[in-house]
Amino acid sequence: MNHQHSHDKRADILEAAHRRFARFGLAKVTMDEIAADLGISKAALYYYFPAKEDVFRNVVAAEQQDFAKRIEAIIEGDSEAPGKLREYFKQHLALLGTLLDLGRAGDSIKPIMRDLFREFSATETGFLTAILSEGKRRSEFAVDSSEQTAQLIQHVLQGLRIRFFKTMTPGELRSADIKAYRDEVLRFLDILLIGISHSRNGVKKI
Amino acid sequence: MNHQHSHDKRADILEAAHRRFARFGLAKVTMDEIAADLGISKAALYYYFPAKEDVFRNVVAAEQQDFAKRIEAIIEGDSEAPGKLREYFKQHLALLGTLLDLGRAGDSIKPIMRDLFREFSATETGFLTAILSEGKRRSEFAVDSSEQTAQLIQHVLQGLRIRFFKTMTPGELRSADIKAYRDEVLRFLDILLIGISHSRNGVKKI
DNA sequence: TCCTGACTATTTTACCAAAAAAGTCGGACG
DNA sequence: CGTCCGACTTTTTTGGTAAAATAGTCAGGA
Numbered sequence: 001m002n003h004q005h006s007h008d009k010r011a012d013i014l015e016a017a018h019r020r021f022a023r024f025g026l027a028k029v030t031m032d033e034i035a036a037d038l039g040i041s042k043a044a045l046y047y048y049f050p051a052k053e054d055v056f057r058n059v060v061a062a063e064q065q066d067f068a069k070r071i072e073a074i075i076e077g078d079s080e081a082p083g084k085l086r087e088y089f090k091q092h093l094a095l096l097g098t099l100l101d102l103g104r105a106g107d108s109i110k111p112i113m114r115d116l117f118r119e120f121s122a123t124e125t126g127f128l129t130a131i132l133s134e135g136k137r138r139s140e141f142a143v144d145s146s147e148q149t150a151q152l153i154q155h156v157l158q159g160l161r162i163r164f165f166k167t168m169t170p171g172e173l174r175s176a177d178i179k180a181y182r183d184e185v186l187r188f189l190d191i192l193l194i195g196i197s198h199s200r201n202g203v204k205k206i
Numbered sequence: 207m208n209h210q211h212s213h214d215k216r217a218d219i220l221e222a223a224h225r226r227f228a229r230f231g232l233a234k235v236t237m238d239e240i241a242a243d244l245g246i247s248k249a250a251l252y253y254y255f256p257a258k259e260d261v262f263r264n265v266v267a268a269e270q271q272d273f274a275k276r277i278e279a280i281i282e283g284d285s286e287a288p289g290k291l292r293e294y295f296k297q298h299l300a301l302l303g304t305l306l307d308l309g310r311a312g313d314s315i316k317p318i319m320r321d322l323f324r325e326f327s328a329t330e331t332g333f334l335t336a337i338l339s340e341g342k343r344r345s346e347f348a349v350d351s352s353e354q355t356a357q358l359i360q361h362v363l364q365g366l367r368i369r370f371f372k373t374m375t376p377g378e379l380r381s382a383d384i385k386a387y388r389d390e391v392l393r394f395l396d397i398l399l400i401g402i403s404h405s406r407n408g409v410k411k412i
Numbered sequence: 413t414c415c416t417g418a419c420t421a422t423t424t425t426a427c428c429a430a431a432a433a434a435g436t437c438g439g440a441c442g
Numbered sequence: 443c444g445t446c447c448g449a450c451t452t453t454t455t456t457g458g459t460a461a462a463a464t465a466g467t468c469a470g471g472a
Contacts, residue, residue: 246415247415247417250414250415
């Protein structure tokens, strides 16, 4: 919208805040520190943002919007629906990696992150529904309800994510653990792709 | 097994404790109350159980063992593997319903429940692996690794469960919500059964 | 062996005061 | 006017402590 040469001050603040949040987490970053990083006073921050939480939300929302942009591009593309679903999963995992840093330092942050994810989940369901619907239209997927299936996929991803971080957060999470998580998500994707593929047979629903 | 404590006094205690725990949760039940229910002194409880937590663990473990018995019977049975997997899911949901009551009153209980579930998860993976392996042997299922797939299934179930209670526990959970959860698990089962069915085609793994 | 009453040890709760951080405001400066 | 600061007020977190509640122990009795 307004990126002329003059640095958008809000963007600067968001960037500085992002660095701090990624390193220490919401609770362990003070507004004074962010202000000091930028060489301005805390009061200046409050000129641009009404609250600390608002700064944090904007940092996360920015990442989510980048993700949304990438997914929209994928949906617009002309590959087949299964390929799009694969791409979606790939981007989803990338987003998670980015948000991983912001989400540390638990407890005080949890309700906020929950909010952020809940709001964004509607968007994600929309994307998944779009991909599934297209696949259905093109006879690449066979699903009863694209909406319902999209929601199931999202809930499984969310569930695996929550489960993962619930069992891992004690102690820093090693990249090996993250890889295990990635692998499991991709294994789910494989089963899912067959499970919703159009050319099914041999299984009777009871 | 038990000629230490002759009669079923332990069972009596477990039963009384179960009633209390199911109604109020671990944190809101005192040993004095359980003892009073049985008309004995608190010290008597400590004759049979070394700690309050141990009583709780035994209550939960009893339910899990009942579940294990039922699953073993199912595995021994002679139905087809997909049917066994369906039965497994059905029993799994039933177990969850039973444990639901015990698991209320959060925070103090969480690490204990986590322990209980974690220990039991090895058993559950074993059951799932057995069902999947049999299906594979009988050419009813096509899975690369029964073990890995069993683990994935279990993690998805665990994830959906955690996700569900994480988003629902504020406020009492209504039976309508539980039904939504059940439906989602069963929808996952449908996709899973197709996804691992032997007669797959038309989808290339990339 | 099974249990009790009376004990001790530990955990939870309530409270408060001090410190830290969030958030506000009148006014300066270009 | 839009941008920012210093000084201010308000809210939240922290730390410490005492009382209450509850877990857990023990010597001994039936």
